[in-house]
Amino acid sequence: MKSGAIITGDIVNSTKLTVEGRDLMLRNLQLIPEVLAPVQNVSIEIFRGDSFQLGVSKAESALRCALAIRALLRSHKVHGSKVLDARLAIGIGTLDYESDALSTSDGEAYRLSGRLLDDMNKSRLEIRTPWHEVNEELKLPTAFADDIVSSWSQNQSKIILRSLISSKTHVELSQELEISRQMVDKSLKASKEELIEAYIKRYETLINKHLYQI
Numbered sequence: 001m002k003s004g005a006i007i008t009g010d011i012v013n014s015t016k017l018t019v020e021g022r023d024l025m026l027r028n029l030q031l032i033p034e035v036l037a038p039v040q041n042v043s044i045e046i047f048r049g050d051s052f053q054l055g056v057s058k059a060e061s062a063l064r065c066a067l068a069i070r071a072l073l074r075s076h077k078v079h080g081s082k083v084l085d086a087r088l089a090i091g092i093g094t095l096d097y098e099s100d101a102l103s104t105s106d107g108e109a110y111r112l113s114g115r116l117l118d119d120m121n122k123s124r125l126e127i128r129t130p131w132h133e134v135n136e137e138l139k140l141p142t143a144f145a146d147d148i149v150s151s152w153s154q155n156q157s158k159i160i161l162r163s164l165i166s167s168k169t170h171v172e173l174s175q176e177l178e179i180s181r182q183m184v185d186k187s188l189k190a191s192k193e194e195l196i197e198a199y200i201k202r203y204e205t206l207i208n209k210h211l212y213q214i
């Protein structure tokens with residue numbers, strides 16, 4: 001049986017967005033497949049204006065994709081000082097039935113992701129897999145990572161987004177973004193890049209181990 005990941009999300013405080021803010025939100029949601037292309041080809045459906053669902057064929061890539069999505073959104077401001085953000089629920093599992101549209105597809109990953117988003121309270125990132133021990137191990141580091149991401153500033157989000165989706169060095173990132181190497185170093189340190197990458201690596205190890213019995 002084919003397995004994968006489904007990310008279900010909705011925009012935080014979307015009802016408070018102005019018309020301009022909603023346009024900005026929609027443009028960024030539509031950009032997600034292009035932005036994530038260096039990491040993973042994804043399919044996306046946007047519904048009810050502020051909700052969306054992504055299909056990620058390689059489940060081990062889902063966490064990096066989710067963090068990059070939040071970095072993309074948080075690199076834009078609305079309401080003057082507020083950044084865009086989203087609640088994201090990652091579901092890992094079988095993809096039992098796949099149609100041309102995510103909304104009419106079904107499987108364990110779809111159900112876990114959808115139910116998880118419904119159950120989420122104040123958190124903005126959670127992961128649910130079919131394996132109890134994986135869920136338990138990821139619960140605490142995911143909470144810490146969620147707290148870190150929720151503190152990223154607009155400028156930090158712009159820089160760490162590029163770091164998340166590429167393997168470029170800090171020097172190469174500074175050249176790409178046309179800012180100093182010192183600014184890149186300072187921003188990524190403040191964004192806890194090393195901790196975020198360690199968290200992603202552990203997630204990848206756990207998912208690969210259970211999906212592929214490595």
